[in-house]
Amino acid sequence: MHDLIKYFDIAFDAPDGIKKLREIILSLAMQGKLVPQNPSEGTASDLLKEIEKEKKKLIKEGKIKPPKPLPPIKPEEIPHEIPDTWQWVRLGEVGVYNYGSTVCPENILPDSWVLDLEDIEKDTSKIVNRFKYRERMSKSNKNSFYKGDLLYGKLRPYLNKVIVADDDGYCTTEIVSIFLFSNISRFFFLNCFKAAYFKLYIDNKMYGVKMPRLGTDDANLSLHPLPPLAEQHRIVKKIESLMALCDALEELKKSAAVKLQSSGNAAIEMLLSSGDEEDFNRNWTFIRDNFEELFSTPENIKSLKKAILQLAVMGKLVPQNPSEGTASNLLKEIEKEKKKLIKEGKIKPPKPLPPIKPEQIPHKIPNTWQWVRLGEVASKVTDGDHKTPPRLEEGYRLLSAKNVRDGYLNFENCDLISEIYYLKSRERCLPEYGDLLIVSVGGTIGRSSLVPEDSKFALVRSVALIKPLFLNSKFLKNIMDSEILQSQIHLKKRGGAQPCLYLSEIERFYCPLPPLAEQHRIVKKIESLMTVCEALEESIQTKTKTQTTLLQCIR
Known part of the structure; x- marks a missing residue:
């Protein structure tokens, strides 16, 4: 007979482990392996x-x-x-x-x-x-x-x-x-x-x-x-006792998950309230050293990653350096470049954007930073072709919302169009290395990715394009993923079953702007912290995979 009790610890930690354990109990019962046979029972x-x-x-x-x-x-x-x-x-x-x-x-x-x-x-x-x-x-x-x-x-x-x-x-x-x-x-x-x-x-x-x-x-x-009938009764009794243990384990797991979530949230709150770099490093070290205890679920790790982005947009991830200038200086350079591009006929004069009201500002930022509208720091905010060109079996790639994944472009199952439509589309919207693509129509609205090197494709209406000026493109991507931009997207999207974002709304989105050199340092810091998160996440996944495999081996 199987000693199932020793597998309860594994079931507690494995994803869907208790559900799997219930299935195993029934499977063993139906194979005659849950209780011993008794010849006297006929x-x-x-x-x-x-x-x-x-x-x-x-x-x-x-x-x-x-x-x-x-x-x-x-x-x-x-x-x-x-x-x-x-x-x-x-x-x-x-x-x-x-x-x-x-x-x-x-x-x-x-x-x-x-x-x-x-x-x-x-x-x-x-x-x-x-x-x-x-x-x-x-x-x-x-x-x-x-x-x-x-x-x-x-x-x-x-x-x-x-x-x-x-x-x-x-x-x-x-x-x-x-x-x-x-x-x-x-x-x-x-x-x-x-x-x-x-x-x-x-x-x-x-x-x-x-x-x-x-x-x-x-x-x-x-x-x-x-x-035999007597054995049927003994099997039922055994199943009931083991299922009762599963019920108790499930309640314990729910309780532990609530406590774990609470501890993880407290650690994140501690990180968000870091006063300076020394304070942040101390709080981050605590999280890193207790990662498996605090963040043992994908949801918890997702919350931590969101917190890292939140710290980045608050100016708490890296120290400020006065020698790197100010966002005000950067905006002057951006404005100068825009005038040059308008004069050369490369972009149209932009429509005036409304000033950011004090009540719109969600949190404080360093003195060297500035709140800006996305349209102020982009040479162009546009989207793909609004008319659907004929699809072909061979031709040039036409990307839609389905091809924009979280942080990368998936060129599989890409629609193909003729060279004529491809060139015409790129007159309106020319995706180039470092531009930010954002889904502007459909269920994945707000999902974004940077245009990689050596990528040639056209876009449809469901994808908007932002061409940054004197901005670190990866910093812009991180800003787009942060709560401050995602909350604005959620607030401004229109429609029900097929929601959409108007380009004018994207231009009016507001975000914090650090000096360019600080943007580079922030991106580098985010990448190093995300690498730690992903390594620890992988270690947890390996552990849970092992636990699941152990449960599947029970026969």
């Missing part, structure tokens, strides 16, 4: 003889109809090995599928129990709602069921909704009642219906497109392992 063969007697008696009394003959079980149908005292049986041998009768609503008494699929909690087999017919009147027919029947949701979304009825009642026709003969543990078969071997069988036998379901003939032909 065999499944003896049990089947008693079932056959009961079946004949019930047929004679008119309580059940004579069943259709079932084909013998072929060796290739058998899902796995079972103990010698067990036997594989078809459901039709040990029960009657769809036992209840169809009842018109006018024949249902007001105080009768009426069960719907939504009343059963998936996976747990708990009844979460219990209504009488007078509380849930219906015009549709119902199926009757009796106390002790196995009730099973036969549609794909509800396959794990299975209970043993604790009273007589009526249910939706999408729930089927199964009568099991008296020498069968209802709760043993409830677990059979949740086990992996049966789910696999259903996957192969479901029919229908919109709402796939299990047919009566296929249900009756399904194979199930049958132990």
